[in-house]
Amino acid sequence: AQSVSQHNHHVILSEAASLELGCNYSYGGTVNLFWYVQYPGQHLQLLLKYFSGDPLVKGIKGFEAEFIKSKFSFNLRKPSVQWSDTAEYFCAVSATTSGTYKYIFGTGTRLKVLA
């Protein structure tokens, strides 16, 4: 079945630690890839997106993600996290397969950064 997998459900890091959150998808063909963030008590907002071109995408607040087509992955990274990065992070994929539109979110990764 077509899906988006985020294997890390909860991550706890100290400030200044490096972050990598995994995202794998199982769609064939052309996909568009997104990372969204949901800060406590707030709605989802876009961190970064990949449509085409350079597979290394830079987003807001120092986040970046790398699209590796051969691995069906779009992992999110940040070299040095801050306490304010505490939030839930969602990977999402949009694709059209067999004429059917899909916009699928992963189950999310809850990140807690300790001051």
Add this chain to the structure above:
Amino acid sequence: NAGVTQTPKFQVLKTGQSMTLQCAQDMNHNSMYWYRQDPGMGLRLIYYSASEGTTDKGEVPNGYNVSRLNKREFSLRLESAAPSQTSVYFCASSADFSSYEQYFGPGTRLTVT
């Protein structure tokens, strides 16, 4: 610009009651979406409207109906609420269908007892 607005923010219903969740966007977007967010399940698409005048089922449409009232507004109706519909509901919009990023509203927390 207010972006995407939703009303109400909170609602408690008894099993069998009906209600309509309202959503409006002021970004002149063509496409609008309704999701539900449940712990450990991420966001699941209930219905979407690719453009004014069209609506389509998403991943979990059972028990819901939608109306794209005009380009700005997209409502979600629960005809006979069930406890399984206890969730946080998010409305979203995008400039166009399929490939664009989505902009989300603040959510409606619904409890069905």
